[in-house]
Amino acid sequence: MATPFSGTQIRQTFLNFYAARGHQILPSASLVPEDPTVLLTIAGMLPFKPIFLGQRPAEFPRATTSQKCIRTNDIENVGRTARHHTFFEMLGNFSFGDYFKSQAIAWAWELSTKVYGLPPERLVVSVFEDDDEAFALWRDEIGIPAHRIQRMGEKDNFWVSGPTGPCGPCSEMYYDFHPEKGDEHIDLEDDTRFIEFYNLVFMQYNRDTAGNLTPLANKNIDTGLGLERMAQILQKVPNNYETDLIFPIIQSAAAIANLDYATVDETTKIALKVIGDHVRAVVHMIADGIVASNEGRGYVLRRLIRRVIRYGRLIGIDREFTPKVAEAAIALSESAYPDVRIMERTIKVALQREEIGFLKTLDRGEKLLADITEQVGAGGQISGTDAFTLYDTYGFPLELTEEIAAEKGLTIDTVGFETEMEQQRRRSQLAHTTIDLTAQGTLDHLANHIEQTEFLGYTQPATNAIVQVLMVNGKPKQLVEAGTAVQVVLDQTPFYAESGGQIGDRGYLSGDDVLVRIEDVQKESAFFVHYGRVERGTLHTGDSVTAQIDLACRRRAQAHHTATHLLQSALKKLVDDNISQAGSLVSFDRLRFDFHCPRPLTPDELQQVEDQVNTWIAEAHKAQTSILPIAEAKAKGAIAMFGEKYGSEVRVLDVAGVSMELCGGTHVSNTAEIGLFKIVSEAGVAAGIRRIEAIAGPAVLEYLNVRDAIVRDLSDRFKVKPEEISDRITTLQTELKTTQKQLETAKGQLALAKADNLLAQAEAVGEFHILIAQLDGVDPESLKTAAEQLQQKLANGAVVLGSVPEADKVSLVAAFSPAVIQKGLQAGKLVGAIAKLTGGGGGGRPNLAQAGGRDASKLPEALAEAKKQLQSGLS
Structure with a gap:
């Protein structure tokens, strides 16, 4: 084998190889997927799922990517096996109805043997059990001996993206670490000898909610080559963790703990590997806008950070260390993923806050463990339930609990602990299994038979449209009668579908003696699903209807959305230029803006921000939208909105002299249309994340009317002028405190x-x-x-x-x-x-x-x- 490739060289070599063969190099998608049925991006094909399903046209017939992925269903194996990870990079080449099996297999072999230099005699392949075509291609075209081509069942060689969606048979390439063992018995399950490094998926079917397979409109290729696995092979190291993709992070953690990785015991090595893997994961998750929380992908992030901290504690690190280790991960990743360096400050602040909070939890856990050991008594056993509570709630690895217990002459009910752990694994697997939304499943099934929804709502408040799909609770129907809640898919619509933080439009669908009130609109892949209720008549599939949005609601949403952009600009100008968006909600009655900031804003700062936004509103700045190539938009200084996914061309909102952001939402054409802006509250919602709630336009008048009524009522009750209410309340509070003290004294005397x-x-x-x-x-x-x-x-x-x-x-x-x-x-x-x-x-x-x-x-x-x-x- 030639000089070992670095991880960076392996990645770039793969991309260059396929680019030279007509593939467009595309950037990695975010770890926050567009697909609402998936919690995190788990595979390289996920960003292309709508293309495979025929819901969105492919911009290029061939593409190649290095995709960031997160999987946590096997989290307990991280660090214990040679190649289990939570974060990994999947190198992929994709064909959208262009080439198929023969070309994919030939190129995979050429790349592996001619470019990466893997010895052909060390390669074994597997094919789906009844895929005679793939078997013949490997044997006859490539020249692999038949005994080194293994037929395997659906569990191993039929790839699925989840319970529903695109799928197909696959063929996998394996590297043989011990060819000296001979070919008499090739067991690909033996991961001490074989490592699967390249998976070629022949994506040709769609699986519906009933489990039925139907051919896709085009036969596609979806491949995945594990970057970390290829690095292990080419760099000739015993596991993925000791490659140059991860080992510098491990060395950083070892240095903080004053350890030498080469001389420590296996338990310590496992802890260092967990830290190395998880720190990579959390750095990229935070860079992609994920915020630690107690639910969804935020909980996955928090759990990974806490595992880093508790394994750090296990190897003797008793102080804050995660931001320093994160620096090693950022340095390793920034050449391929510049966003991690751009988000460096946000990443380190988020890690520091999570670590400080969790160390307090660990301290409480240590006190609980002390109580448990005292209750158990000398020579006793700590129950599996108690050990698991320490692990799950307080972050104690079983090894740490065992170590402390052993010092006190106690044992652990490890069987009971494993029982509890297995139950948690099942819960975790259920939580990370892709969810099938019934509406999405129906649309996947119908994708090849209906038109994508054309959105006209930027310029048209109403349009004539054809009802393509009717659904009740996600199930397709031919007709729906009055009183029924319904989901409707039209061929074209003026209704804005919820995205970018802005909620969906409201309005009506009307036709010959039929009226449907629309309360919400959601986008499922390329289709707009209108959620509403039939108020009159009967609606049929194929009907022609007039789709009309509620203009008053739209104007309110527009005012709040443009005000959100002004708010972000004011925060960056007056508080901290490093402030970045962490989430938003744009509704008809309010706006909510979450942003990265390590401290609360002062009352003076909030007032200054509010005054600045109102100044911009009064100055009547023009707000114009344009469609630009994404590179040109970014070159002009346009800011990307959190949670949005962008193609080669983007929609830019330019509020002249104030703000320029990439945004697909609806907006006013002049800031004067907003009217007024009022900040209602500011508070912390997560570590390093602040939230401002505000109102704009007509909502401000409603807000002031309510408060004026309250002031009038208080003025009447206290018989004072409005400006004297505050003093009157202060006097009453003082009197109440005096009375309460007297009452408490009397109660104490009575008790005595x-x-x-x-x-x-x-x-x-x-x-x-x-x-x-x-x-x-x-x-x-x-x-x-x-x-x-x-x-x-x-x-x-x-x-x-x-x-x-x-x-x-x-x-x-x-x-x-x-x-x-x-x-x-x-x-x-x-x-x-x-x-x-x-x-x-x-x-x-x-x-x-x-x-x-x-x-x-x-x-x-x-x-x-x-x-x-x-x-x-x-x-």
């Missing part, structure tokens, strides 16, 4: 009076006295004061008091003297244990502790249990 009457109920237990009692109607703070004073009067003793201060609430307090504590009893542990009987919990110091509960009916039982434990512990 009641408590003194209880002293006679104290029972002797040996040399100690215990007092267990219920004081109803006493608030928690007064109950605590009473317990402390009673314990002081008892001297050598313990007091446990319970109360029901209000319905469905229980308050418990325990106060122990030093002598009681010396007997091994602790107020915090006792009160926490009995609180569980009332459906609550709590704790505190050994001498004084409080707890709460929700089931007042269990309070007598809890107090009885306290008495039992004290009698036992003190006797």
